[in-house]
Each structure stands twice: as C-alpha cells, then as structure tokens.
Amino acid sequence: MTVFVGIDIGSLETKVVLLENSELLDFRVNRSTFDFKRVGNEMFNDLLERNNLKKSDVYVMSTGYGRNSIDIADDRITEITAHARGAQYFFPDVHSVIDIGGQDSKAIVISKKSGNVIDFQMNDKCAAGTGRFIEVMAGALEVPIQNIGELALNSNNPASISSTCTVFAESEVISLFAKGTKKEDIAAGIHKSIARRVGGMAKRIGVSPLLVFCGGVAKNIAVKKFLEQELGFEIMSPISNGQSNAQLTGAIGAALIASDQSNS
Amino acid sequence: MDNLELLSEYTLFLKEEKQKGKKVVAFISHDNIPEELLDAAGFIPLRLMFAGNDELMDASHDYLSPSTCAFAQSCIGLFSTKPNHFRFLDLVDYFIVSNHCVSDICASEIISKYFNIPRLNFYLSYTKNENSLKYFKFELLDFKDQLEKIIGIEIKNEALMDSIKKYNNFKKKLLEFNNLNIRGSEKLRILQKAILYGPIFLPELESYTLKFSENQIQNSKDLKDVIITGCSVFLNDYLIELIEEAGGNVISFDTWIGNNYYYQIFEETVINLTKNPFDLLVRRFENNLYGDHSVPNFLENKVSQIEKICQNYLEKTGKKLRIINHIIKFCDHISLMSAYLKEQLQEKGFPVLNLERDYSRANRGQLSTRIEAFLEMV
Ligand code: SF4
Numbered sequence: 001m002t003v004f005v006g007i008d009i010g011s012l013e014t015k016v017v018l019l020e021n022s023e024l025l026d027f028r029v030n031r032s033t034f035d036f037k038r039v040g041n042e043m044f045n046d047l048l049e050r051n052n053l054k055k056s057d058v059y060v061m062s063t064g065y066g067r068n069s070i071d072i073a074d075d076r077i078t079e080i081t082a083h084a085r086g087a088q089y090f091f092p093d094v095h096s097v098i099d100i101g102g103q104d105s106k107a108i109v110i111s112k113k114s115g116n117v118i119d120f121q122m123n124d125k126c127a128a129g130t131g132r133f134i135e136v137m138a139g140a141l142e143v144p145i146q147n148i149g150e151l152a153l154n155s156n157n158p159a160s161i162s163s164t165c166t167v168f169a170e171s172e173v174i175s176l177f178a179k180g181t182k183k184e185d186i187a188a189g190i191h192k193s194i195a196r197r198v199g200g201m202a203k204r205i206g207v208s209p210l211l212v213f214c215g216g217v218a219k220n221i222a223v224k225k226f227l228e229q230e231l232g233f234e235i236m237s238p239i240s241n242g243q244s245n246a247q248l249t250g251a252i253g254a255a256l257i258a259s260d261q262s263n264s
Numbered sequence: 265m266d267n268l269e270l271l272s273e274y275t276l277f278l279k280e281e282k283q284k285g286k287k288v289v290a291f292i293s294h295d296n297i298p299e300e301l302l303d304a305a306g307f308i309p310l311r312l313m314f315a316g317n318d319e320l321m322d323a324s325h326d327y328l329s330p331s332t333c334a335f336a337q338s339c340i341g342l343f344s345t346k347p348n349h350f351r352f353l354d355l356v357d358y359f360i361v362s363n364h365c366v367s368d369i370c371a372s373e374i375i376s377k378y379f380n381i382p383r384l385n386f387y388l389s390y391t392k393n394e395n396s397l398k399y400f401k402f403e404l405l406d407f408k409d410q411l412e413k414i415i416g417i418e419i420k421n422e423a424l425m426d427s428i429k430k431y432n433n434f435k436k437k438l439l440e441f442n443n444l445n446i447r448g449s450e451k452l453r454i455l456q457k458a459i460l461y462g463p464i465f466l467p468e469l470e471s472y473t474l475k476f477s478e479n480q481i482q483n484s485k486d487l488k489d490v491i492i493t494g495c496s497v498f499l500n501d502y503l504i505e506l507i508e509e510a511g512g513n514v515i516s517f518d519t520w521i522g523n524n525y526y527y528q529i530f531e532e533t534v535i536n537l538t539k540n541p542f543d544l545l546v547r548r549f550e551n552n553l554y555g556d557h558s559v560p561n562f563l564e565n566k567v568s569q570i571e572k573i574c575q576n577y578l579e580k581t582g583k584k585l586r587i588i589n590h591i592i593k594f595c596d597h598i599s600l601m602s603a604y605l606k607e608q609l610q611e612k613g614f615p616v617l618n619l620e621r622d623y624s625r626a627n628r629g630q631l632s633t634r635i636e637a638f639l640e641m642v
Pocket of ligand 1: 292333334364366367368495592595596597598
C-alpha cells in the first residue's frame with residue numbers, strides 16, 4: 001500500500017491528509033464540532049472521493065484528542081508522537097517541537113541520534129497557554145481571532161497580564177480596556193502571557209534549536225515572535241508552497257508513521 | 265469482584281467486628297502508622313486508601329483550600345458526603361492525626377474535629393538520627409498510653425510481639441504475591457483488598473497466590489512493563505486501566521500501599537533476638553529510607569531503589585522497565601522531588617514520566633494521551 005491517510009481530530013479542528021510516497025497529495029481542515037466522529041468520517045469520505053480512492057486503497061492512522069473514537073482508523077497514535085514525526089517531515093534535523101492547539105499545548109524533545117521522542121510535557125487541563133485562551137481574549141477585545149496576532153505586533157508597550165487562569169485573565173483584560181489601555185497593548189500582553197507559559201513549560205524539558213512550532217496557534221505571528229523572545233532563539237514553522245502547514249503537522253505525522261510501519 | 269462490591273463487603277466485615285466489641289481506628293494511608301499496636305490493643309485499623317473524584321474534592325473545599333493535595337481533599341470529601349458505598353465510615357470510632365505531611369495533618373485534624381471522631385495522636389520525626397529515633401519511641405509509648413486509656417488494660421509486650429509477627433508474615437506474603445508475573449490490574453486489586461483487610465485476609469491471599477502462580481503471564485513480549493512510583497494508586501482509581509489500555513502492564517507498585525509497605529519486613533532472627541517490641545518498631549522506622557517521609561536522603565535512596573528494581577527485572581526478564589512517577593496534584597512530598605528524580609533516573613538510562621493529576625474526570629483524556637505517548641516513546 002502506498003497511500004496513507006492521517007486524521008488528526010483536535011478539540012477544535014479536524015485535519016485529514018492524504019500522503020502518497022511521503023508526498024502530501026491532498027488535505028481537508030474543518031471544525032470538529034461536538035460530533036467529531038461524523039465530521040471525521042465525512043472529511044475522510046470527501047477526501048477519498050476527490051482522489052478517486054476507496055477505503056481499501058488506503059491505510060488510516062488517527063491521532064489527536066478524538067483518535068480513539070473514529071472507527072475508520074486502522075490504527076492510532078498520540079499527537080505527541082505524530083507531531084514529532086510530522087515536524088521531521090518538514091525539518092529532518094528537528095530537535096524540539098512546540099505544538100499549541102485549541103485546548104492544549106505540548107513541548108516535545110526529539111533525540112538527534114535516533115529521531116525518537118525522548119521527552120515531552122503537556123499543559124494541565126487548564127486552558128491557559130492554548131488556542132482557547134486566545135479565542136476567549138479575542139472575544140473580550142472584540143477583535144476577530146485571525147487579526148489579533150497582527151494587532152499585538154503593533155504594540156510598543158505591551159500590557160502586563162498577570163493571571164494565567166483564563167477566567168481571571170479575561171476580567172483583567174476587560175478592566176485594562178476599561179482603564180483605557182490600547183487594544184494592541186492588551187493584545188501584546190495576552191500573547192506574551194501565552195509565550196511565557198508555554199516557553200516555561202518547554203524550557204523545563206530542555207528544548208533547543210532546531211525547534212518547530214506547529215498546531216493551529218502556530219499561524220499566529222505574535223505568539224511565534226514572543227515565544228522566540230522567551231526561548232532566546234529562532235523557531236521554525238512548517239511551510240510548503242508558501243503556505244503554513246502548522247496545523248497539518250499532526251495529521252501528516254500520523255500518515256507518515258503508518259507509512260513507516262508498513263515499510264518496516 | 266468490583267470495587268463497589270468490595271466496599272459493601274468491607275462494611276459488613278466492619279459491622280461484624282464491631283458486634284464482637286472491636287473498635288475501628290481510621291488513618292490516612294501512608295507507611296509509618298504502627299498498625300501492630302492497634303492490633304495488639306484489639307482495634308481494627310482502617311486505612312483511608314480510596315481515590316477521589318470531582319464530587320469528593322469539591323466537598324472538601326468547605327474545609328480546606330483547593331490547593332491541598334487531591335488525596336487529602338478526597339479523604340475529607342468522603343467524610344463530608346459519605347457516599348453510599350462508604351457506609352463503613354460511620355463505624356469509625358477514632359481517627360489518628362499524624363504528620364506524614366502537611367496535608368495529612370490538616371486533613372486528619374479536620375476529619376476528627378468536624379466529623380466528631382475522637383482523635384488519637386501519632387507524630388513522626390522526619391530525620392533518622394539518634395534524637396529522632398528516641399522521639400519516635402516516645403511517640404510509640406505515648407500512642408500505647410492513648411490506646412490503653414481507651415481499653416482500660418495494659419497492652420502487653422507479648423501481645424505486641426505477636427502482632428508484629430503476624431504483620432511481618434502478612435507482609436512477606438504480600439511481597440510474594442507482588443512478585444508474581446500477572447496483569448497489574450489484577451495484582452493491584454488483590455493487594456488493595458489485602459491491605460484494606462489486613463492479616464485477616466491472609467488465607468485468601470495465600471489461595472490467590474497459589475491460583476495466580478499457575479496462571480502467570482508466559483509471554484509478555486508485547487506488554488510494556490511499568491513500575492509506578494510516587495503516590496499510591498488508591499482503590500477506585502482508573503489510572504491502571506489507562507495504563508493497560510495503552511498497552512502497558514504495571515509489574516510493581518513502589519508506593520505507600522506497595523513496596524513501601526511490604527518491603528518493611530524483619531528477618532526472623534532479628535525478631536527472635538529483640539526483647540523489646542518497641543525497639544523493633546523503631547528499627548523498622550529507621551530502616552524505612554525509601555518512603556517520602558524520610559530526610560535528608562530520600563531522593564538518593566529512592567533513585568537507588570528504583571534502579572535496583574529495574575536492573576533485577578532486566579536480568580530476570582530481559583525487559584526494560586518504564587517508570588511512571590505518579591504525582592497526585594499538590595502532593596508536595598512527591599512533586600517537589602519529581603524533577604530531580606526524573607533527571608537522575610534518566611541519566612541512568614531509565615525512561616520516566618512524571619504524571620501529575622488530580623481526580624477530576626475531565627483529566628482522563630489528557631492522562632491517557634500522556635501515558636500512551638510515554639509508552640510509544642520508549
Ligand atoms: S500531600 Fe502527598 S503525602 Fe501528603 S496526604 Fe497528600 S498524597 Fe499523601
């Protein structure tokens with residue numbers, strides 16, 4: 001078999017990729033909704049149809065938060081292993097990965113020698129340091145989520161957001177806003193707060209260059225910039241054909257692992 | 265038998281014992297309470313060794329801050345809400361207030377004070393020098409006095425010696441059972457039941473040992489073997505399920521209701537040569553160097569003990585053990601050392617997962633990802 005499908009069912013978005021001979025043929029990204037099993041199945045069928053394939057032509061590896069609930073998958077793998085493998089697809093010499101998704105964030109260290117994951121750390125169940133945090137704060141600032149990163153980069157004087165808890169941070173943002181603090185300064189404060197939290201977690205397990213930043217939040221340029229400041233080195237984003245593939249890294253990794261397994 | 269049945273059965277057991285005139289003494293389950301003294305005085309020791317859940321933790325917030333360890337929170341929650349299967353908590357006559365850690369002392373004081381259970385005190389020193397051992401002996405004698413005041417008669421040294429022998433034999437059998445190569449969930453289920461009941465469970469334990477020794481795992485090549493260290497996996501916890509769902513198998517429990525308990529065994533000769541049973545108990549406390557209630561060398565001792573277990577296992581089976589350091593949220597004893605423990609064991613080439621969690625249901629998915637990823641990693 002040469003065609004492999006990776007399905008990454010995240011808490012906010014589902015990503016499906018189709019790989020042939022390790023080449024990305026096609027992909028789909030959609031909201032997971034509460035019914036992520038149905039969404040995953042529909043996206044999978046759509047992808048097969050668009051590429052004139054049948055289920056029996058492909059091997060499916062699921063990953064992500066909903067990896068166990070999707071019955072079309074032939075096997076499953078955690079998003080930690082999948083992201084590490086996906087990051088290697090874009091940067092073969094990768095040593096560390098930071099993945100910030102909708103509901104969680106992870107830092108992963110990969111052995112330079114074996115290419116295997118040797119350590120990882122995840123945030124605990126609280127939403128601080130995740131995409132959800134940005135979403136809530138964007139809501140509080142009444143700024144579309146896709147613009148909040150750029151807005152933050154316009155700041156010359158980032159506000160200080162001291163609460164790590166999303167609920168408290170939201171009240172802090174509202175009160176800063178009420179005091180007349182500029183939106184861009186608050187936005188910068190929000191991004192710095194995420195970078196501090198995720199950067200701290202990543203430093204604890206000894207991340208170092210070459211570090212790949214992936215997950216949905218990696219598309220946010222301000223989080224990337226502040227993370228670089230926090231870590232003290234440049235971080236890389238998975239890009240191909242001028243497009244960010246940050247969100248697809250887990251799904252690509254899952255498909256690659258399926259392919260690795262079939263080759264071994 | 266599932267855990268709910270076990271708890272109902274345990275309620276019946278305690279009721280029967282109380283009908284015989286016995287009193288029940290509860291305490292938070294760590295590894296230094298002298299159960300033998302309770303036994304010699306005719307009391308039934310009841311270890312609080314039950315995992316929590318959201319409701320139990322929430323209920324404890326009326327008494328203590330949510331940043332108290334999740335286990336201590338749950339112990340308070342049990343007395344505050346008395347869930348159906350925990351009816352036996354109504355049968356507790358005394359509660360031991362002890363200082364294994366700050367959460368232990370706070371929770372035990374609260375349980376005694378707010379749920380009107382007369383308290384017994386048993387305090388521990390943290391160090392193992394001449395003075396602290398003297399202090400430990402004073403505490404033992406003081407504890408004996410407290411018990412004697414209740415029962416109105418003296419606890420004879422012979423009776424205490426008999427209890428020490430009884431528990432010693434029980435722990436040997438627990439260790440024997442622990443060494444069987446069986447599924448971790450099965451092992452834990454029997455060990456938990458045995459430790460909850462105490463030596464009275466010995467005949468059943470022996471028959472389980474016999475039964476399982478004929479049904480040991482023959483070919484465990486596909487299982488990823490794990491040792492759990494840190495905090496205990498208490499009764500009703502789903503942690504072991506998650507490990508097994510991820511393809512792991514726990515072969516050893518290096519915790520309060522695991523090795524820390526049944527490694528504390530006396531050689532027969534030591535028992536026979538020691539006249540005073542209190543000296544035996546002091547000696548045991550002195551030798552309990554692997555528990556977290558032991559300074560200043562807890563970390564070094566723990567690392568060397570785990571290393572030894574892993575090496576023995578490698579020699580015996582040719583398989584490498586993975587180490588899960590189970591950290592109940594806000595358990596300072598285990599979490600403070602966890603980064604160093606991980607670093608030192610990793611330096612020696614052992615894979616370690618520091619698994620911090622509370623008892624909330626929302627944690628389950630994330631815990632299972634962390635466990636699966638750890639087992640995939642190695
Ligand atoms: S803090 Fe740790 S040692 Fe203390 S009661 Fe809680 S779990 Fe036990």
